[in-house]
């Protein structure tokens with residue numbers, strides 16, 4: 087029988103050491119030694135691989151052309167939460183491993199409780215493993231979520247942090263779907279590292295995966311991620327799991343977005359929008375209508391016609407430009423990339439006559455939505471220019487908000503982005519007749535002239 091021992095392996099150069107050290111003796115890197123487990127054949131001492139050498143070469147495996155491989159079409163498990171199913175590519179694939187990451191308090195437990203409740207209501211066997219909350223706490227949440235479609239109170243719960251107990255329960259019950267909340271709280275007794283350390287998290291996930299694939303149990307692993315994504319855990323699991331979902335938004339805001347960062351069984355372009363309510367997370371299917379309805383139409387506001395995967399979404403982008411006491415001035419963003427704002431400000435200053443040099447610039451995508459596409463550039467540029475000139479886009483008192491989309495090039499030109507027709511259709515659906523986009527204006531300067539009227543023409547002349 088194989089016995090196992092622990093070793094510490096440098097994650098940079100692969101050097102193995104019998105005990106933990108702050109600095110790797112191999113490559114001199116600091117804090118790179120990670121605890122791992124090695125199995126050695128019984129009675130065998132020495133380097134890994136010695137056992138195989140003693141036993142001779144392994145027999146060659148038989149290989150098959152893919153045509154002859156029998157792949158049964160197993161139907162996906164529908165969680166009953168349309169947005170979650172869509173992001174997963176049409177539901178959970180039996181036996182797959184899905185990692186759901188998100189910052190604390192964002193609603194990971196709520197979403198997974200709801201998914202299991204829906205699966206339980208449709209006759210699937212489930213198990214909710216929690217290393218963070220007691221069964222009583224989980225029940226209180228489940229009471230909020232319970233409905234005829236979501237039998238959250240019927241879901242069996244195991245409040246446990248010992249990995250062996252969790253694996254044994256999984257193998258015995260063999261549920262269709264299991265949630266492990268969270269992967270950082272489970273503890274593998276063979277490793278001395280604290281729960282949540284890189285070695286522990288990797289071991290826990292690998293062992294769960296072995297059992298899940300063998301018993302065809304679909305697993306939803308919940309993982310905590312800090313805003314920087316730096317916490318030990320989820321990042322090291324991304325290669326291991328089939329699907330990585332990121333639940334993002336701000337705790338104090340209503341809207342949360344679910345995105346696939348990796349999906350072996352579907353597109354990573356999809357995103358779902360949810361709203362946190364007292365009875366759980368509610369899918370927001372009319373997000374565009376809400377954001378357009380709430381748009382302020384004041385100086386510094388524009389509606390961005392963006393794409394969330396294959397779905398168009400209208401969101402309000404707001405900017406504020408104010409004089410600054412600080413050197414260098416502040417550049418504060420919420421919902422867009424900070425570097426993207428720097429690029430847009432540079433192009434505005436150099437090619438469109440709108441300089442914000444010594445002023446503070448704040449840009450916010452309303453509702454806690456995050457936009458991660460170059461198509462947002464033009465909307466950001468228009469919002470900043472409108473704020474800087476203190477002139478609303480579309481005239482002094484626009485009846486309807488102005489919409490925009492398009493990429494801003496470094497030479498001041500506007501570049502087209504994908505799905506223009508769908509973005510325009512979505513804007514038209516909500517009556518937004520003034521849409522500024524690359525097909526109507528070749529340069530950022532022209533776009534500003536069209537959108538800001540007199541103030542824009544002043545920019546053109548500058």
Ligand SMILES: Nc1ncnc2c1ncn2[C@@H]1O[C@H](COP(=O)(O)OP(=O)(O)OP(=O)(O)O)[C@@H](O)[C@H]1O
Pocket residue numbers: 188189190191192193194195196197218230310337362363364365
């Ligand atoms: N009664 C309620 N009404 C509305 N929202 C609530 C209610 N109770 C909790 N919430 C919301 O649910 C959020 C917590 O949800 P949940 O426990 O699912 O988050 P989590 O991501 O699992 O958090 P953690 O990282 O602590 O495990 C809170 O931040 C709060 O916004």
Ligand SMILES: [Mg+2]
Pocket residue numbers: 194195196218267
């Ligand atoms: Mg939780």
